[in-house]
Amino acid sequence: MSAIAPLISDLAIILVAAGCSTLVFKGLRQPVILGYIVAGVLAGPSVSFIPTVSDASSIRVWADIGVIFLLFAMGLEFSFRKLLSVGGTAVTAAVTIVAGMMFVGYGTGMSLGFSHMSSIFLGGMLSMSSTAIVFKAFDDMGLRGQRFTGVVLGILVVEDLVGVVLMVLLSTLAVSKQFEGAEMLGSILKLGAFLIFWSLLGIYLIPTLLKRLQRLLNDETLLIVALGLCLGMVMIAVKAGFSAALGAFVMGSLLAETVAAERITRLVEPVKNLFGAIFFVSVGMMIEPALLVRYAGPIVLLTVVVLAGQATFATLGVLVSGQPLRVAVQSGFSLTQVGEFAFIIATLGTTLHVTDDYLYPVIVAVSVVTTFLTPYMMRAADPACDYLERHLPAKWQRSLARYASGAGPESRHNTWLRLLRRMMLPGALYLVFCIFAEAAFLRYAAPWIEARIPGRTGAAVSLAAILAVLAPILLVVLRQGNRSPEFRQLWNDSKFNRGPLVSLILIKCLLCIGILMTVVASLFDTASGMGFAVSLALLTGIVFSKRLRRRSFEMEERLRENFGGDDTADAERPLNEGQLPFEQLHMAEFGVAAESIVAGRTLREIDFRRRYGVTVVAIRRGERRLQLPDGHTMLFPYDRLTVVGTDEEFRIFHRVLDEQRSERKRRREEKTATALRIGSYTLPARSALDGTTLGEAEVRRRASALVLGIERPEGPVTNPSAGERLRAGDVVWAVGDPQRMKPFFEAVRQE
Incomplete structure (x- = not known):
């Protein structure tokens, strides 16, 4: 019999070690992520008295797959609607964290005697928290329904986007020894265009595709299709120069807007658990006990810097964004670890030969230690907040409460700003989509067409092809906000408003003409005046075309339907913010497990409202959504319940939903059956x-x-x-x- 391949034997060692450690930590009521790290130490090359992994390189590949599926699962749970609902908070907090930790990390590196470049890279490493680890910890500890978790996951997504830009910035600095502002701006614009293009295209196509293929999608085919879409977006993201994790998250977020989101989440969970376990075990395998002893001082200092710095800057950033004190502290204590981007940045510095050799193993050790401490930091958030509430002056607490309750900008009541938000923000997104599509067409499709149809005929065919894509979208841009209530109110209120309103429409027309001019000039090599005249004629034809107008309405309606509209996004926001005693109320979604004790019982029988203080306001069951269900509504396995309550009520409610029939009762049923x-x-x-x-x-x-x-x-x-x-x-x-x-x-x- 032939020998077993090292990949299989190594996988067997990893899973056996992970299984044993998980059982031990489950028995000790500790998060299983800690068990995975311990399993990694046991299965790693540092332990010689038991069978260990022989080929660590293959395990790193499996670990990369684990990160992909973890981020894909996170995207399924955290859709674009949720990201938009915490967008301002996430951006403010992420910028505060990255800027603060970059400064602190650089200063700490210089104080430890690191080189100038190593200190800069160290600041970048310490500023990135771990999306995969936080997501797994939330899952293990039953915190996903808490109000602060949406804020934390939003911050992590923004940090991942910032990390891509940071990598470009650091690599440019390492090579040229100076900052290239133009290259950094180009990378930011490229990232934004990538996200907007694929998000709009995915929201337009993917939910509709899954609806039409629903009768063909059993569990097997749906799983294959979902994983194929995930890995396909990973390939596209990598080809575009971004991380595989970003591509996986984007596709997960797109699938979260579909009717099959719940089924996909359930089907992907075993795959995510398997490869996620391999990833966390691989993190533990990178621990070298001898190195921990040798660099114990810097490792301890950097660990303290990460724990204190991340908690401080994250809490401050979330507070500045207008969230309550408890949400800010809980968010800050959840981000106290060094993430996967630290390994990427450390590898970048090593590859470019600009960082010290010992920086990589030190940052790996700090990452492992902070990962190990993450669940305990999360548990320490509530006691820390209680301490602050007892010792902060009452005047400060009242000021923070007023600031949080007044964080919603008064500008929402300004008609002009409401109009600009309605008109310009969607219009800007559609224009970016047009520019990205135009650039891709001119680079790939147009040369292919002109190679087969030379001359003016080929250019005309190319123009017709790109106009078929751009024309309905440009018409959406021109129509955006022109018939809104704000526009009509401003037009009728005063004649002085009409000039600026007409100017807004003219600006949109000029932007659309500019996009068309770029296409015409690239395909026909015309002069500027002629290009402008042709583009104006094309835009006029687009505006007065009834077929394009109908197509534009259909496109906008499909996007609105697939995205779920604004109401769903509003549902993620806190209710009655700032009005005691309801300031802690918010909505969250929970799933009913297959073996849950509530499955098969009516809402009246369970009486969630009286027993646990929560109110079930909607039930999502496949494609159906039951709004405001009555007491006779029965719960079924895999139902998704939209519930209103507080964090403490959700914590108890989550345990109730996850509670299964007792082992004694199950055995009695099996015996009598x-x-x-x-x-x-x-x-x-x-x-x-x-x-x-x-x-x-x-x-x-x-x-x-x-x-x-x-x-x-x-x-x-x-x-x-x-x-x-x-x-x-x-x-x-x-x-x-x-x-x-x-x-x-x-x-x-x-x-």
Whole structure:
């Protein structure tokens, strides 16, 4: 027999170690992520007295796959609607964290004697928290329904985007020894264009595609399609120069807007758990005990810097964005770890030979230690907040409460700003999509067409092809906000408003003409004046085309329908913010597990509102969404409940939903359950059932059986009704408990 490949044997060692450690940590009521790290230490090259992994390079590949699926699962849970609902908070906090930790990290590196470049890279490493680790910790600790988790995940997404820009910035600095502002700006614009293009395209196409293919998608095909889309977006992101994790998250967020989101989440979970375990074990495998001893001082200092710095800057950033003190502290204590981007940045510095050799193993050790401490920091958030609330001056607390309750900008009541937000923000997104599509077409599609159709004819075909894509979108840009209530109000309020309103429309027209001019000039090499005239004529034709107008309406309606509209996004926001005692109320979504004790019971029977203080306001069941269900509504496995309550109520509610039937009750049910059998029984000459109907015989109750058919000389009776009379000599075919069926059907009449 041939030897087992190292990949298989190494995987066996990893999973055995992970399984044993997980069981131990589950028994100790500790997060399983810590068990995975311990398993990594045991399976790593540092331990020699037990079988260990022989080929660490292959495990790193599996770990990369684990990160992809973890980020994909996070995207499924954290859709674009949720990201938009915490967008301002996430951006403000992420910028505060990155700027603060870059400064602190650089200063710490210089104080430890690191080189100037190593200190800069160190600041970048310490500023990035771990999306995968935080997401897994939230899952293990049952915190995903808490109000602060949406804020934390939003910050992590923004940090990942900032990390891409930071990598470009650091690599440019390492090579040229100076900052290239133009290159950095180009990278930011490229990242934004990538996200906008694929997000709009995905929201337009993917939900519609899955709706039309729904009858063909069983669990197997849906899983394959979802993973294929995930890895396809990963390839696109990598080809565009971004991280694989970013591509996985984007596709997860797109699929979160589809009717199959819940099914995909359930199907992907085992895959995510498997490869996620391998990833966290691989983190533990990077620990070298000898190195920890040698660089114990810097490792301890950097660990303290990460714990204190991330908690401080994250809390400050979330507070500045207008969130309450408790949410800010909980968010800050959840981000106290060094993430996967630190390894990427450290590898970048090593590859470019601009950082010290010992920086990589030191940052890996700090990452492992802070990862190990992450669950304990999360648990320490509430006591820390309680301490602050007891010791902060009452005046400060009132100021923070007023600031949080007034964080919603008063500008929402300004009609002009509401109009600009309605008109310009969607218009800018659509214009970026047009520019990205135009650039891709001119680079790839147009040369392919002109190579097969040379001359002016090929250029005309290319123009027609790109106009087929751009024209409906440009018409959406021109129409955006022109008939809104704000526009009509401003137009009617004062004649002085009409000039600026017309100017806004002219600006949109000029932007659209500029996009068309770029296409015309690239394809026909015309002069500027001629290009402007042709573009103006094309835009006029687009505006007055009834077919394009209808297509534009359909496109906008599909995007609005697939994205779910603004109401869903608003549902993620806190309710009655700043109005005590309701300031802690917010909405969250919970899933009903297959074995949950609430499955199969009505809302009235469970009485969530009286027992746990939460209110179920909607139930999502596949494509159906039950709004404001009444007490007679029954819960089924895999239902998604939209619930209103506080964090403390959600914590109890989450445990109730996850609670399953007790092991004793399950064993009792299994013991009393009998195997069903199909059998045939001949009614004797003096049968007790002779002359009775099936309904009168009460076969189901008295024999625990169901009659399938009756054999008679004149012919069989299949699926007999309750009124069918039994006769002596009938051969009755039934399914049920054989120990009860035989004496029932073969019993004779007692005379």
